[in-house]
Amino acid sequence: xxxxxxxxxxxxxxxxxxxxxxxxxxxxxxxxxxxxxxxxxxxxxxxxxxxxxxxxxxxxxxxxxxxxxxxxxxxxxxxxxxxxxxxxxxxxxxxxxxxxxxxxxxxxxxxxxxxxxxxx
Amino acid sequence: xxxxxxxxxxxxxxxxxxxxxxxxxxxxxxxxxxxxxxxxxxxxxxxxxxxxxxxxxxxxxxxxxxxxxxxxxxxxxxxxxxxxxxxxxxxxxxxxxxxxxxxxxxxx
Numbered sequence: 001x002x003x004x005x006x007x008x009x010x011x012x013x014x015x016x017x018x019x020x021x022x023x024x025x026x027x028x029x030x031x032x033x034x035x036x037x038x039x040x041x042x043x044x045x046x047x048x049x050x051x052x053x054x055x056x057x058x059x060x061x062x063x064x065x066x067x068x069x070x071x072x073x074x075x076x077x078x079x080x081x082x083x084x085x086x087x088x089x090x091x092x093x094x095x096x097x098x099x100x101x102x103x104x105x106x107x108x109x110x111x112x113x114x115x116x117x118x119x120x
Numbered sequence: 121x122x123x124x125x126x127x128x129x130x131x132x133x134x135x136x137x138x139x140x141x142x143x144x145x146x147x148x149x150x151x152x153x154x155x156x157x158x159x160x161x162x163x164x165x166x167x168x169x170x171x172x173x174x175x176x177x178x179x180x181x182x183x184x185x186x187x188x189x190x191x192x193x194x195x196x197x198x199x200x201x202x203x204x205x206x207x208x209x210x211x212x213x214x215x216x217x218x219x220x221x222x223x224x225x226x227x228x
Binding site: 035044045046047049058059060061062094098102103105106107108110111112113 | 121152154156163164165166169170175207209211212214215216217218219220221222
């Protein structure tokens with residue numbers, strides 16, 4: 001059973017880079033897409049992007065210029081970097097997995113979520 | 121980008137009764153639609169995928185239906201633990217995968 005454990009700083013300063021890591025257990029990283037999703041406080045869910053097989057990535061056009069997702073297969077981890085953050089990037093960030101087939105684009109397993117606050 | 125619109129925003133239902141939540145897509149998504157339940161302080165939980173298939177461990181009182189642009193999540197015989205926010209998500213046209221804004225279900 002896939003389990004996802006997130007880590008990273010809870011507080012980031014304006015204009016700096018938000019960095020989060022998700023550690024994967026119970027699955028091969030080659031068997032799924034690995035995504036990041038965020039949720040602004042009290043609001044809905046926004047998909048940020050995914051990575052597959054360490055090199056294939058796809059991003060939400062709204063965040064493509066600032067988001068980078070990378071993968072360290074040897075450590076069974078994948079990471080999110082979001083540059084030039086503003087208070088509007090304050091949100092709970094989740095890592096999730098989903099299947100490779102066209103029909104499997106739903107998010108099955110979720111990390112615990114990390115509230116990242118952007119402050120000056 | 122496909123816009124997902126959920127209704128109602130808030131629904132209040134008595135225990136034992138039935139709740140019906142709706143989700144509309146701005147264009148056809150076939151049956152590539154999922155439903156999630158989110159309780160306060162928790163990550164969302166997958167309930168339904170493929171518009172009507174229950175995820176592992178989801179009680180049979182949760183059922184999904186619909187296709188193309190109109191979808192419904194029905195929760196029969198409501199229990200107190202069903203109080204939550206429910207989100208729909210399409211995975212037909214991406215990027216980006218998109219979610220509805222959520223419907224809050226309150227148990228009276």
